[in-house]
Amino acid sequence: MLLNQFLMLGALLFSLGIYGLLVRRNAVMVLLSIELMLNAVNINLVAFEAFLQSANVGGQIFAIFVITVAAAEVGVGLAIILMIFRNRSSANIDELDLMKW
Amino acid sequence: MNTLTNFTFAALAAEEPVSYGDGGVMAEWAWLLVIAPFVAFLAIVFFGKRLPRQGGEIAVGAMAFVALYAAVLFIMNVTEGVVFEHSVEVARFGSFAVEWGWVVDGLSSMMYLVVGLLGFLIFTYALGYMEGDVRVTWFFAAFSLFAGSMLLLVSAPNLIQLIVGWEGVGLSSYLLIGHYWEQKENSSAGMKAFYVNKVADIGLIIGAFVLAIPVGSFKISTILDAVVGDSESMRTIAIAGAVLLFIGAMGKSAQFPFHVWLPDAMAGPTPVSALMHAATMVTAGVYLLGRMFPLYAEMAAEARVLVLVIGTITLIIAGLLALVQDDIKKVLAYSTVSQLGYMVAAMGAGAYTAGLFHLWTHAFFKGLLFLGAGSVIHGVHSNNMSDMGGLRKKMPVTFGTFVAGTLALAGIFPFAGFFSKDEILAAFNYEGYTAVLAIGIIGAFITAFYMARTVFLTFYGTYKGHGEPHESPRLMTVPMVILAGFAVIGGWVNIPGLYTGFTEWVGTRAHLFEEHHAESFDWPVLAMGLAAGLLGITAGYYLYFRDRETQQARDTFRIPLLWPLLEHKYYLDDLYLGGIVNPIKGPMARFVNWTNSYILDGIVNGTGFLARALAGVVYGGFDQRGIDLALNGLAFTTDGAGGKTRLLQTGKVQQYAGATVIGAALLVIGFVIFR
Numbered sequence: 001m002l003l004n005q006f007l008m009l010g011a012l013l014f015s016l017g018i019y020g021l022l023v024r025r026n027a028v029m030v031l032l033s034i035e036l037m038l039n040a041v042n043i044n045l046v047a048f049e050a051f052l053q054s055a056n057v058g059g060q061i062f063a064i065f066v067i068t069v070a071a072a073e074v075g076v077g078l079a080i081i082l083m084i085f086r087n088r089s090s091a092n093i094d095e096l097d098l099m100k101w
Numbered sequence: 102m103n104t105l106t107n108f109t110f111a112a113l114a115a116e117e118p119v120s121y122g123d124g125g126v127m128a129e130w131a132w133l134l135v136i137a138p139f140v141a142f143l144a145i146v147f148f149g150k151r152l153p154r155q156g157g158e159i160a161v162g163a164m165a166f167v168a169l170y171a172a173v174l175f176i177m178n179v180t181e182g183v184v185f186e187h188s189v190e191v192a193r194f195g196s197f198a199v200e201w202g203w204v205v206d207g208l209s210s211m212m213y214l215v216v217g218l219l220g221f222l223i224f225t226y227a228l229g230y231m232e233g234d235v236r237v238t239w240f241f242a243a244f245s246l247f248a249g250s251m252l253l254l255v256s257a258p259n260l261i262q263l264i265v266g267w268e269g270v271g272l273s274s275y276l277l278i279g280h281y282w283e284q285k286e287n288s289s290a291g292m293k294a295f296y297v298n299k300v301a302d303i304g305l306i307i308g309a310f311v312l313a314i315p316v317g318s319f320k321i322s323t324i325l326d327a328v329v330g331d332s333e334s335m336r337t338i339a340i341a342g343a344v345l346l347f348i349g350a351m352g353k354s355a356q357f358p359f360h361v362w363l364p365d366a367m368a369g370p371t372p373v374s375a376l377m378h379a380a381t382m383v384t385a386g387v388y389l390l391g392r393m394f395p396l397y398a399e400m401a402a403e404a405r406v407l408v409l410v411i412g413t414i415t416l417i418i419a420g421l422l423a424l425v426q427d428d429i430k431k432v433l434a435y436s437t438v439s440q441l442g443y444m445v446a447a448m449g450a451g452a453y454t455a456g457l458f459h460l461w462t463h464a465f466f467k468g469l470l471f472l473g474a475g476s477v478i479h480g481v482h483s484n485n486m487s488d489m490g491g492l493r494k495k496m497p498v499t500f501g502t503f504v505a506g507t508l509a510l511a512g513i514f515p516f517a518g519f520f521s522k523d524e525i526l527a528a529f530n531y532e533g534y535t536a537v538l539a540i541g542i543i544g545a546f547i548t549a550f551y552m553a554r555t556v557f558l559t560f561y562g563t564y565k566g567h568g569e570p571h572e573s574p575r576l577m578t579v580p581m582v583i584l585a586g587f588a589v590i591g592g593w594v595n596i597p598g599l600y601t602g603f604t605e606w607v608g609t610r611a612h613l614f615e616e617h618h619a620e621s622f623d624w625p626v627l628a629m630g631l632a633a634g635l636l637g638i639t640a641g642y643y644l645y646f647r648d649r650e651t652q653q654a655r656d657t658f659r660i661p662l663l664w665p666l667l668e669h670k671y672y673l674d675d676l677y678l679g680g681i682v683n684p685i686k687g688p689m690a691r692f693v694n695w696t697n698s699y700i701l702d703g704i705v706n707g708t709g710f711l712a713r714a715l716a717g718v719v720y721g722g723f724d725q726r727g728i729d730l731a732l733n734g735l736a737f738t739t740d741g742a743g744g745k746t747r748l749l750q751t752g753k754v755q756q757y758a759g760a761t762v763i764g765a766a767l768l769v770i771g772f773v774i775f776r
Contacts, residue, residue, distance in 0.1 A: 022759050030755075097752030 006047035013040035027081045027091045031074060038070045121182040121206075121609060127173055128185035128205040134170040134213060135203060135256050137163045138249030142242050149238040154228060160241040161224045164248060168217035174210040179602065182609045183210065186258050186322065196317060203256040207609030208391055211457070212255040212384070215464045219380040220248045222580035226472050227372035229576030230479060240280060240370065247273035247373075251381040255388060259319040260309040263389070267305065267353065270382050271298045277377075278369040290368035297362040301352020305389075308345025311338060321392060325612045328400045336400060343401035346393060347408055354386025356445055357415040360438045361677065364422075367430040367484075371475030374430060378437045379468030387441065387460050390448040391607070398451065398614040409449025413537050416442025420547035424554070428484045429474045432555050436510065437467055439544060443525050446537060452528030453616055454604045458595050459525055461603065462517035465591045466509035469584035473503035476577055477559060480570035486558040488566035495570045498578045500560050502585040507556050509588040511549035512634040519631070520592030526630050527597075527623035538626070546633040546640075553641020561645075597621050 013036055020033030042063040049059025085091045124131075141163035149156020177183050188202030224244065231237050250273055254266025272295075279291030313319045315338050316327040328339040350356070355363040363383065367374055377383065390397065390408065397405050419438035426432045440463050447456035476499040481489055493500045509516035512523070522545060529538040564570070572578070595603035598621035608616075 018762055022755055022762065093754055096754065 003047060003051045006043060010040045010043040010047070013037070013043065025092050025094055027084070027093050027096075028078075030093060031077050031081070034077075035070060035074065038066055042066055121184040122177070124174070124177060124183035124185040124205050127170075127177060128183055129187065131170070131174060131185075131205050131213075131256070132203050134167050134174075134217070135249070135252045137166050137170075138245045138252065141245040142249060145238060145242040145245060149242065154237075156238040156241045157224075157228045157231070160245045161221070161228060163245060164217065164221040164224045167213070167248070167252070168221040171210065171213035171217035174205055175214045175606075178205075178207055178210045178606060178609055182207070182605075184609060184611050186611070188258055188320070197313070197319065199261050200259050200320070201262055202258040204258045206611065207606045208388075208457070209255050211461065211607055212388055213252065215384070215461065216248060216251050216255065216380045219464055219468050219584075220376065222584055223372050223376045223379070223468060223472065226375075226475070226577050226580040227370075229574045230372055230475055231370060234370070236280070240277070243273050243276040243280075244373070244376070247277060247376065247381055251385065254385055258321060260313060260321060260324070261319045263321075263392075264302075264306060264309060267302065267349070267385060270353070270385060271295060271302070274298075274366070274373075274377060274382055277373040278366045280369050280373070287368040290365040294362040294366050297359055298352045301349055301359050304345045304347070304352075305349025308342050308347075308349060311345055312342035322611055325393070325395045328396050339396060339400035340404050343393070343396055343404035344407060346389060347404065347411075350386030350389045350445075351411060352386070353389075354383050354441045354445060355415075355438050356386070356411050356441065357418060360415060360419060363438055364431050364434040367428065367434050371430065371471060371478060374434070375468050375471035375475065378433070378471060379464040383437060383441055384460055384464065387444045387448065387456060390445065391453060391457050394448070394453045395612040395614045397448065398453070398616070405449050405451065407449070409446055409534065409537065412442045412444070412446030412449050413540050414442070415439070416446060416544045417540050417547075420544050420551070423551040424547065427486055429477065429486050429489070429555060429559060430471070430484055432486075432551060433467070433470055433474055436470075436548065436551065437463075439548065440467070440510075443522065443541065443544070446541070447525040447528055450525075450528050450532045450534055450537065451616070452525065452532070453614075454595070454607055454618070455521070455524040455528045457607045458603055459518075459521040462509065462521040462588075462591045465584055465587040466506045466517055469502060469506040469581060469588050470510065472577070472581045472584065473499050473506060476573040476581065477503075477570075479573050479577070481566050482568065483566055486555065489559045489564070490562040490566075491560070491564040492570055493560040495564075496560075496572045498572060498582065502578075502581040503560070504556060505585040505588050507552045509591075511552050511638060512545055512630060513549075513638075514631060515589070515593070517588050517590070517592035519634075520595060523622070523627050523630050524595065524597070524619075526626045527619055528617075530623055530626045531617055531619065542629050542633045545630050546637040549634040549637025550641050553638045554645050557641060557645035 017033045017035075017037030017040060020036065021030055024030050024033060045059040045063045045066070049057060052059075081091055084096065088095065138160075141159050144159050145156035149159065152158060174183070183205050184207075185205040186202065188200040190198050191201050192199040224241075227241070227244065231240055234240070247270065250266050250269030252266075254263055254270060257263035257266055275291045275295040277291075278294050279288040282288040282291075309319065312324050312328070315335070316324050318324065328335050328342075352359045366377065369377075397408070416439050419435045419442060423432050423435035423439065426435060440459065444456045444459050444463070447459065476496065477489060477492060478484055480492070480496055480499075483489070505516070509518040512518045526538060526541050526545075529535075529541055593600070594606075595601055597619045601618065604618055
């Protein structure tokens with residue numbers, strides 16, 4: 001069982017996600033990066049599940065839950081971005097400093 | 102502890118074993134009947150004003166419910182006999198439980214029916230009588246409270262609840278008597294009723310404690326269990342308790358010398374007088390004697406002598422007072438006092454059934470007479486009989502029903518009062534109280550006389566008032582006609598030797614006692630009573646009707662000494678005012694004024710000065726230097742720290758995310774290294 005390879009893939013995807021989260025200026029791209037991180041976690045869950053061969057397929061079920069939550073999160077996030085874009089004609093995350101002080 | 106003890110005297114138990122039904126669901130839910138008027142009270146207070154009749158319909162509806170429920174309970178008691186008692190503990194002080202409960206037995210279901218039926222008819226009448234009057238909503242609210250308090254009193258299985266209902270009746274009577282409080286006399290009349298009752302209530306409350314503390318419970322059945330047995334140790338307590346409870350009953354049932362409040366209570370609207378005299382207030386004292394009767398029957402037989410004497414004095418002096426009144430309502434008021442004297446004297450003579458029977462018939466015909474008087478007042482706009490006269494043609498329904506009530510009150514065969522009064526007189530005779538019997542017969546003559554005077558002055562002769570009198574609306578006359586029916590047939594439920602249903606109805610109770618029931622009429626007494634009634638009416642006819650031209654002159658003819666005495670109500674009011682109220686009031690006022698200006702003001706000023714001095718010290722030393730310094734320092738520190746740390750909050754989301762990632766990475770590294 002090649003657990004290592006799957007974990008490496010997961011770590012790689014997670015790092016890519018973090019990179020995108022920190023450096024991208026477009027809010028949509030930031031959301032996409034978050035999706036990447038969530039999927040990295042999913043790969044880890046499914047990989048461990050397959051490795052452990054447990055009777056109750058908890059890892060897979062948990063992965064499905066994560067996908068569901070991610071879908072909901074993207075729905076809300078995109079709606080927020082849409083409203084921001086309509087109000088300010090920009091989805092640039094640098095210009096969104098309303099939370100200052 | 103469910104105390105449904107059937108205490109039975111050995112002799113009685115040998116004759117007939119007593120078994121009663123428990124009343125089933127209807128008795129278990131009888132609390133609904135007590136609650137209904139209170140619910141109506143709240144509903145009228147909150148929503149009454151918005152309704153077309155300003156809340157009167159809620160009151161009438163609630164009383165209709167009470168009347169129906171009471172009728173069902175009454176019929177159940179008539180057919181099978183019901184004894185039911187239930188209590189819910191509300192609070193507890195040491196070993197004394199304060200309970201709320203309800204009793205359904207012969208005595209209480211008779212009272213429920215009287216309150217419910219009279220209440221319903223009088224409330225309906227009041228809808229017509231009070232139309233367009235001031236504060237109608239509040240009137241009906243207080244009226245519902247009045248009936249509800251009486252039901253609470255009647256349903257009480259313990260003395261605490263009885264006192265609560267008792268005081269509730271006193272309070273709502275105060276509110277209703279003073280209904281037209283714009284005039285000083287009316288609000289004074291309300292206060293007089295309240296104070297006189299309050300003085301007597303002290304007897305009731307002390308009596309309740311005197312009985313309850315040795316027994317260890319306020320439950321009436323437990324108290325009766327303890328005092329009805331033949332334990333000699335309880336004898337003194339039983340007599341003291343019986344006398345004290347009777348002092349309370351004297352106040353509510355307007356017995357001499359506490360009767361002074363009742364005539365003044367006529368200041369209230371007429372439906373109030375009708376309900377108060379027929380069902381809800383003055384009957385409370387007689388009911389209390391009936392409820393505690395096993396106590397008076399056996400252990401405290403000595404206390405009964407006092408009851409008998411007070412009742413007899415009351416019946417004769419109040420009857421005499423009724424002779425000289427010009428106000429039609431005051432004639433009826435003194436008449437009520439006199440009839441209550443009969444009831445109380447009957448109780449004192451040991452005739453439980455006769456006393457309650459007179460309460461029952463009196464409720465119907467006195468309620469009727471008050472409604473009739475109200476109808477006349479409504480038409481004539483005056484209370485005085487010197488403004489009336491000749492109303493027979495103008496108000497035929499009022500006239501007919503009023504005459505029926507008069508004949509019932511005068512004790513003419515076959516009207517209701519005949520049977521009940523005769524039973525009381527027969528009981529006096531049987532028990533051997535000849536002097537009381539003689540006074541009772543003289544009282545019957547006086548009763549018939551003043552009622553004949555009232556009828557002839559009001560309905561015959563020529564009209565002496567102003568304006569054009571008219572018959573009252575149907576809303577008022579229909580209840581009068583129904584009550585007139587009861588005033589005729591109400592006495593047929595207890596005819597010695599023929600049908601004695603009433604005796605069995607009110608005899609249905611947990612504590613039985615021996616009582617003499619005549620097998621047939623006591624014919625000589627019956628003849629004398631009836632003759633007294635007929636003679637009284639005849640005397641009234643000769644003095645006030647046959648000689649119409651001079652009837653006003655006749656009315657003022659006076660027997661020296663006696664008439665001034667009667668017109669000044671035996672100077673009792675002057676005695677109370679001059680002998681008790683004023684001597685206390687003057688010095689009391691001066692003393693209170695002195696304490697006020699020297700002691701109280703001194704205390705207040707001294708306290709104020711001290712407080713100022715203390716405040717100066719506290720302000721300069723403690724407040725300015727201590728607290729302010731500490732608080733200001735704290736504020737400066739917080740401000741400085743905030744100025745620095747706020748720079749961390751840039752508002753750039755990605756900086757936050759970066760910080761989070763670095764933090765998470767540090768945690769992971771720390772975890773790996775320090776595992």
